[in-house]
Amino acid sequence: MSADELTLKDKAAIAGVGSTQYYKRGQSVPQLPMELAGKALMNACADAGLTIDDIDGFALYSMGFDTSLFSQWLGIPEVRFSALISGGGNGSAGSVGLAASAIATGQATCVASIMTLQQATVRFGASFAPKGKPGQTYSAPPSPEGNFIQPSGLMGPGNMFAVLAQRHMHLYGTTRENFAEVAISQRANAIRRPTSLQTQPLTLDDYFNARMISDPLCLFDYTMECDGAVAVITVSAERAKDLAQPPVYVMASANGGAGRWGQAITWMGMPDEYFASSGHRPAAKRVYEMAGVGPSDIDVALLYDHFTPMVIMQLEDYGFCPIGEGGRFVADGNIRWPDGGLPVNTHGGNLSEAYIIGMTHVKEAVEQLRGTAVNQVKDAEIALVTGGPASLPVSNLILHR
Amino acid sequence: MQGVLPKDIIELTPNVYTEPYWLATAEHRLILPRCTTCGTYRFPPGPFCWNCRAQEVEWIEHDGNGTIYSFTVVRHPVIPEVAEALPVVAAVVELPDTGGVRLISNVVDCAPEDVKIGMAVTIDWYDVRENTTIPVFRLAGG
Numbered sequence: 001m002s003a004d005e006l007t008l009k010d011k012a013a014i015a016g017v018g019s020t021q022y023y024k025r026g027q028s029v030p031q032l033p034m035e036l037a038g039k040a041l042m043n044a045c046a047d048a049g050l051t052i053d054d055i056d057g058f059a060l061y062s063m064g065f066d067t068s069l070f071s072q073w074l075g076i077p078e079v080r081f082s083a084l085i086s087g088g089g090n091g092s093a094g095s096v097g098l099a100a101s102a103i104a105t106g107q108a109t110c111v112a113s114i115m116t117l118q119q120a121t122v123r124f125g126a127s128f129a130p131k132g133k134p135g136q137t138y139s140a141p142p143s144p145e146g147n148f149i150q151p152s153g154l155m156g157p158g159n160m161f162a163v164l165a166q167r168h169m170h171l172y173g174t175t176r177e178n179f180a181e182v183a184i185s186q187r188a189n190a191i192r193r194p195t196s197l198q199t200q201p202l203t204l205d206d207y208f209n210a211r212m213i214s215d216p217l218c219l220f221d222y223t224m225e226c227d228g229a230v231a232v233i234t235v236s237a238e239r240a241k242d243l244a245q246p247p248v249y250v251m252a253s254a255n256g257g258a259g260r261w262g263q264a265i266t267w268m269g270m271p272d273e274y275f276a277s278s279g280h281r282p283a284a285k286r287v288y289e290m291a292g293v294g295p296s297d298i299d300v301a302l303l304y305d306h307f308t309p310m311v312i313m314q315l316e317d318y319g320f321c322p323i324g325e326g327g328r329f330v331a332d333g334n335i336r337w338p339d340g341g342l343p344v345n346t347h348g349g350n351l352s353e354a355y356i357i358g359m360t361h362v363k364e365a366v367e368q369l370r371g372t373a374v375n376q377v378k379d380a381e382i383a384l385v386t387g388g389p390a391s392l393p394v395s396n397l398i399l400h401r
Numbered sequence: 402m403q404g405v406l407p408k409d410i411i412e413l414t415p416n417v418y419t420e421p422y423w424l425a426t427a428e429h430r431l432i433l434p435r436c437t438t439c440g441t442y443r444f445p446p447g448p449f450c451w452n453c454r455a456q457e458v459e460w461i462e463h464d465g466n467g468t469i470y471s472f473t474v475v476r477h478p479v480i481p482e483v484a485e486a487l488p489v490v491a492a493v494v495e496l497p498d499t500g501g502v503r504l505i506s507n508v509v510d511c512a513p514e515d516v517k518i519g520m521a522v523t524i525d526w527y528d529v530r531e532n533t534t535i536p537v538f539r540l541a542g543g
Contacts, residue, residue, distance in 0.1 A: 126479035130410045144416040147423070148445045149505045151411045151527075151535045153475045153489040162473035163493055170471070170518040215474035215513070260451065268470075268493045268505050269444060275471075 007290055012100035013240035013247035014399065016048025016233040017363045022197055022354030026120035028227035034070055037116035040229035041074075048233050049244030050110065057081035057108030059099035059234070061091025061387070061395075062357055064122075065114060081108035085255055085395060089304065089388030092358030094395025096385075097253020099234035109235065115359040116229035123225065128266065129155040149266055158222055158307060160265035161389075162214040165309035168276040169216060174312065174327035176216055180207040181330045182308040182344075183220045183351055189337050190348025193374045197224060198352040221308040223350040230359035232366070248369045248399050251382070252290035254283040255395035264391045277323075278313040278389035283396055287384075288319075291398040295319040298398075299380040300368050301335075301342055302361035304388040305349040311335075314386055315344075337375050346375040361385050362397070369401040404489045404509040405537060408529045410482050418446040421460055426534045429526045431465045433502055434458035444502045465524025465536065467494040470503055474513040490516050494538055507537045515540065 020028070020036050020043075028036060045051055052074050058067050058081065067082040081102040085091030092115065099111035128140050130150040140146060154160050168174050187202040202220060210219040240247035261270055261279045274281060288294055295318060303314045312326035320342055321329040329335075335344035347353045347364035354360055365383035367373040373380075380401070387395035415423050418434075422445075425432040434446045438455035448456060472492035478484040490508040495501060508516055509525065521541035528534050 123479075129480045129483075130406065130412065142412045142414040144414060144419045145445055147413050147415065147419065151406060151529075152505045152507055153406055153483070153487075153491040154473070154505065155475070155479050155483070159473055159475055159491060163471045163491070166473060166518065167471040211477070212474070213477040215476070217473075267445065268503055269501070272501065 008097065008100050008104055008253060009251055009290060009292070010237055010249050011104035012234050013237045013249045014096065014232055014366050015235045015240045015243045015245060015247065016044040016050060017231070017366045018043025018045070018047050019230040019356070019360070019363060020228050022195060022356065023227040024197060025225035025227060028118055029120050033064060033116045033118040034066065034073070036118065036227070036229035037065065037070060037114050037231070038074055040116065040231040041112055041114060044112070044231040044233045047245060050233065053077055054110045055112050057099065057102050057111035059083060059095050059102060059111050059113045061085040061095040062088045062115065064116060081111060085393065087391055087393065089306065089357045090390040090394045091255065092304065092387040092395070093362065093385040093397035094253055094255035094387055094393070096232055096234055096250065096362055096397050097255065097395065100250040100253060103234060103236050109239070111234045112231055113234065114229065114231045115357045117356055118227045119225045120227070125156040125158065125225065127156055145263070145267070157265065158217055159214045161307045161310060162217045163268065164265065164276055164313070165216055165307070168309060168313065171276055172324035172327065174309070177204070178312060178327035178330050179221050179308040180204055182305070182311045182335070183207060185336050186305065186345045186349045187352045189346050189375050190352035193348060193353060196348050196353040197226065198348065217307060223306045223355040226355045228354055228356050230356045230363055232359065232362050246370050246401065248366045248401060251293070251398040251400050252287045253395065253397045254286040254290065255387070255393040256286070257282050257392045257394050261392055266391065276313065278310055278317045279394045280314055280317040280386065280389065280396065283394055284318045287396045287398055293382060293398065297382050298342065298384045300346060300365070300377040300383050301344045302347070302365050302383065302385045303344055304358045304361065304386045305345055305351050306388055308351070310389045311344065314389065318384065337377065343377050346373060346377060358387055365399050369399055402509050402527060402537070404511065405507050405527050406483055406486055406489065411529050411533070411535065413533055418448055422446055426526070426536055427532045429534065431463045431524060431536060432460040433463055433499060435461045442499045442502050463496055463499065467496045467504070467522055467538065469508070469516065469518055469520045469522060470495040471518055472508065472516055488513055492516070492538065494522055504536060509537045509539060511540050
């Protein structure tokens with residue numbers, strides 16, 4: 001088989017994106033989480049010029065989505081593909097790559113990737129807290145591996161990524177001002193958008209006056225807790241040409257990483273060489289190879305931003321600057337829209353628009369490449385989207401118009 | 402002891418591979434599993450050597466002197482049960498002569514502001530209840 005036949009490049013395209021409105025945590029009640037998913041998917045269908053009857057596959061990530069109940073409710077005529085990238089927010093960008101894989105191999109023709117989130121009953125901020133109690137809104141039950149971390153007080157992802165951030169500061173001289181630049185630049189993007197939950201500018205004073213949550217991270221280094229749903233519909237590149245929107249082609253997608261990255265923040269035994277990283281280096285190399293492009297070809301980057309330092313580490317791992325230079329890269333204004341060399345998270349991201357576990361990043365990339373984004377990057381042709389820095393497998397997606 | 406979580410929320414659930422470690426900590430001894438085939442430490446304890454994939458280990462006693470590899474000061478109580486115990490210094494402590502084994506633990510009885518990466522620490526023991534003891538660390542000479 002030739003390399004052409006083995007690649008995913010340009011075999012599929014995103015035809016539609018849709019969402020619900022975004023809500024602060026718990027405000028979407030009494031709607032059900034799967035109800036939000038259905039509304040988002042219907043909006044994505046309308047965007048594409050398709051109907052629910054066209055959907056025949058689901059390419060998913062993270063927990064909380066039940067294909068069986070969802071298909072039963074909506075009367076999907078025939079489900080031909082349903083698969084999930086293991087883990088949590090790590091798989092957001094990769095779920096679209098999974099959809100493209102299903103289409104390129106003829107398993108399905110019209111595949112939905114959906115995230116729905118309602119944090120009224122589940123709060124991820126304490127997802128590793130000790131002493132799991134039935135019916136509680138937090139915590140993980142003790143496990144043999146968890147025994148080595150839960151007694152320490154690392155109770156949520158923020159505590160754990162703070163440990164990576166502290167090491168990054170120690171090794172490279174990264175500063176809290178650098179973290180603040182990520183938060184402030186994304187807030188500036190968010191407040192121009194009617195969909196954003198954050199509506200006020202963020203100043204450096206606001207940032208340094210905020211309470212510390214887990215040193216070196218303060219309140220504004222953390223994503224918000226939100227409710228809402230986003231759906232993305234992927235079809236073959238051929239079919240996309242006949243639908244309602246200009247196609248946004250899947251150039252490449254990868255998911256994975258080094259085996260010894262492993263459970264990452266919940267074991268802290270990663271090799272020293274890439275401990276203070278996003279875990280994305282192997283997947284970054286693979287996605288660039290598949291796409292046939294490099295960092296200098298990326299016009300806009302939608303980088304998963306659960307915590308500000310992890311944006312900086314991804315800028316390094318995706319080759320936008322040398323390893324260790326991410327802090328200075330953002331300090332120089334590079335990630336600002338519209339004047340920076342690489343506008344990042346033009347929608348405001350998880351930090352300031354809404355946290356729907358990374359799926360808003362895919363939606364924004366599509367809008368950028370259609371030329372309809374609120375904060376449009378001029379003449380954007382190629383966009384990079386990443387899934388959450390987390391345990392294996394981390395994922396990504398390169399799209400072009 | 403200051404800077405540890407409340408005893409009643411700490412629960413250990415060992416499996417066949419981790420149980421020797423916790424039996425030793427209950428006796429205030431730190432032992433680490435090392436591959437009998439290639440000499441590589443594996444941690445947390447598990448069924449395979451990540452280097453040569455052999456299964457058998459010997460348990461090597463360690464003096465518990467280490468260095469702070471990284472840390473965070475946990476200040477916000479994400480669950481109410483820990484509110485009165487905070488802040489705690491949660492640290493990743495690297496143990497020399499182990500090929501990079503790291504324990505995730507607390508640095509106890511210190512001012513959080515005094516903790517820095519690279520500091521030497523010594524092991525101590527947090528007795529949670531009978532047969533349940535967690536290793537913790539103190540700043541060396543502190």
